């Protein structure tokens with residue numbers, strides 16, 4: 001049960017000269033908001049507070065977590081007292097190289113010493129992100145917040161969490177990392193996604209109204225829920241008015257349950273290239289994901305739950321490439337404040 005209120009405010013950002021936008025004071029003045037239009041569809045629910053995905057998502061085991069020097073993607077957010085840095089040099093930041101059981105290469109997770117989320121909690125939540133989505137993550141940074149929990153993801157795939165961010169926030173942010181890995185087009189910018197928005201008569205929640213990118217990430221959270229809970233939406237949500245959004249998201253190769261909930265980062269499909277693609281040294285065939293037929297199916301005996309087949313060592317195939325639609329010299333940065 002989450003103990004904090006969540007205010008969803010998302011900013012879509014682009015590097016370059018500063019623009020007038022409600023950026024948090026910690027943000028670099030070189031980050032700007034991409035002027036994506038807000039959606040006009042009504043929100044079906046005010047927020048996602050009616051559910052928590054944590055217990056439904058089994059954690060991947062951590063094989064090793066080794067202290068490493070701060071990478072530039074983390075040290076760049078350290079600053080002296082009096083600056084607007086995300087983490088103060090007087091507070092300090094640490095970094096771990098974290099090897100999960102289902103990936104052959106480690107992830108880097110940095111944490112500012114005053115962050116509300118402990119490193120253990122952050123690693124637990126990161127490990128629960130399904131491997132098919134987690135493999136799109138880049139550096140994870142865990143910081144403190146003076147307000148409500150919030151987070152943002154850059155188009156580089158780097159995600160910064162502020163405060164005690166719940167599982168749906170982790171799924172949301174790493175969906176951005178997935179989305180931004182598209183080279184020819186973001187999944188949230190395709191004509192199919194925009195068509196879905198023009199056909200449907202609602203979006204999931206108030207935050208989804210921010211723009212098409214945020215709606216895509218929120219719909220991804222709902223789709224993960226539906227894949228786990230036998231096609232059922234969380235309490236209070238109905239399919240009808242957002243069926244095209246759900247259908248589009250679910251049609252993406254990312255949401256193939258065999259690979260999304262599989263046992264390896266080595267996934268070959270027609271989706272955008274992931275950042276972590278190496279298989280683990282040894283695949284664990286017993287790491288099969290249990291999907292739940294109903295919202296209360298976690299009460300069912302384990303043996304009665306349907307399972308996702310674990311991958312074997314013979315699954316590797318060529319990964320298709322995409323061309324970038326980004327023409328700006330500086331990278332696009334997309335930011336979520338929650």
Ligand SMILES: [Zn+2]
Pocket residue numbers: 010172173176213214217335336337
């Ligand atoms: Zn977002």
